[in-house]
Amino acid sequence: MLISQLTMPEFEAAMAKTETVVIPFGSVEEHGPHLPLSTDTMHAQEVAARLAKRCPMLVAAPVHYGICRSTREHPGTISISGDALRTLALDLGREFYRQGCRRLILLTGHAGGTHVAALIEAGERLLVELPDLKIAVVNILQLLREVLVQYPGLVHTPGDSHAGEVETAIMLAARPELVSGKAPAEWPRFPKFVLVRRKRKFWPGGVWGDPTQANAEQGEQILNLEVQFLLELLNTMNNMED
Template sequence: MKWAELTWPEFERADKKVAVLPVGVVEAHGIHLPLGTDALMAIYVAERAAEGAGVLLLPPIWYGTTYVLDKFPGTISISAETLYRLYKEVFLEAARNGVKYLVVVNGHGGNIDALRMAAKEISKTTELTVIVINWWIDLAKEARRKVLQTLEGHAAEDETSEMMAAYPHLVKEMPRDADEWVETKYAVYGSAAYQQMYKKAVQGYPSKAAREKGEVILRAAVEELKSLLEYLKRDTLPIYKRQ
């Protein structure tokens, strides 16, 4: 059920126990993937899992924060402070509307700190349980190990394969020199360093991408997320005691 497509009487009658919120960013992803890749992939996984589990799907939050890729045209980066406040307000509204478990499907690394801070903050004043899933890290781990030939990255083999599977009409032809991998010995911050990093808005080897690889990853990711949602419907949290 898509939250935004319900009338208020329909929403009042709906089962609001579990809801899913996809979040991403608008930023450069090479010249072969669209600016909205991170949000689009979070939406894809969240929509299918929510539909399969029969739970509410909130409208996505497309915007996030990025600091290296804002040098590329089309990137939209909002401050971490604004992002934190936005997440916190949405979480509070979900709680006010009767959601017990909110699963955030995040598609962008730059959002992680703000999501964690907002989730921790609202836990002090509400009964809402927030579960943050960085989907490219937390889901389909085994599937990734089986099909990927190179390291995961940004607009790399993994992300390009996933977009080929989910949104093939948005994937452009790659140049022969699409690959890029840059490392720093330490954590380096500053405009001079940023100019030398991600010159192609790529971190990885998109030349190794294939639609079939993306299909394997996405099937596993959707199934794992769907399973979590079904557990939450039964009030079972993903908390395990190590033996």
């Protein structure tokens, strides 16, 4: 059930039936010349909504903004600070706990390292603060890697990542009306270990992979496999002892 579409009585009734809440996190960030700025948010929302059709749980309204480091210079990227993201995740976790949530999944469609680290830090603090809360922080890129271990032929582009084959396929399956063709293959050329000011110089098009390899059927398969892995995660959380 999508919390944003529930009335107050419907929310109260839903919380009486389940203690599980998924909060989708995303970003407003460039995704090449062919994908919408909210691709990460839409990805997380789509997976969470499909998951909610398979098991009793609530899907929170998404958090649309995140920490975007390597794409800061690209048009359309709107980043927030680590402090802001940690505070937001903490406050949301506390509020859902107050409403009866005891199993919380922070599901992020944005996989930037500093972004994910901020969510993990918030999750660890919630664990200490709320002793009977079970919490998971799921980075969809890591989830995809788990999928590809079992289905290695599903993605054709080695090292595919941001706005590449996978994300293009997912958007072709979930929101095809928002996909503007397919961008050419590209990979960033950042120097190792060195932080650079002119980030777009080393990554002009904002694509990491080969979008031309993507198709909607592939995206549908990826989405369904991601949901299956999350179902297994929920089963693990339900059976864990404190």
